[in-house]
Amino acid sequence: MKKILVFAFISTLASSVYGQAPSDEMQLFQTMFGMAKREIVAEFVKIDDTKSTEFWMLYDEYESNRKQIGQKRFVALNNYVKNYSRLTGAETDKIIQDVIQLSDTQDKLIASYYIKIKK
Secondary structure, eight states: OHHHHHHHHHHHHGGGSOTTOOHHHHHHHHHHHHHHHHHHHHHHOOOOHHHHHHHHHHHHHHHHHHHHHHHHHHHHHHHHHHHGGGOOHHHHHHHHHHHHHHHHHHHHHHHHHHHHHHO
């Protein structure tokens, strides 16, 4: 029962991950999504020309860091999925702790870039 609950929890977290795609395929999806996301941001965030260069530099920096965190999350969740039937309770706990830590890291990243961009 515990593994089923953990699996449901991990599955929920995995919604932001692109399934079990190989690394280069995942990179392609992230690049495609990042480009579309950038276009959406440009459409909704109106920045005067004097601050545009600085904003997009910070935005690109943020996206690069966010993608690195996403790739680490993908690796952790993929490890869980591939080894699900063989995982011990301690190994399962380690993977979940890693995913939680990555979520915390992403929250801190958002907060730090919000402060930078807000200026």
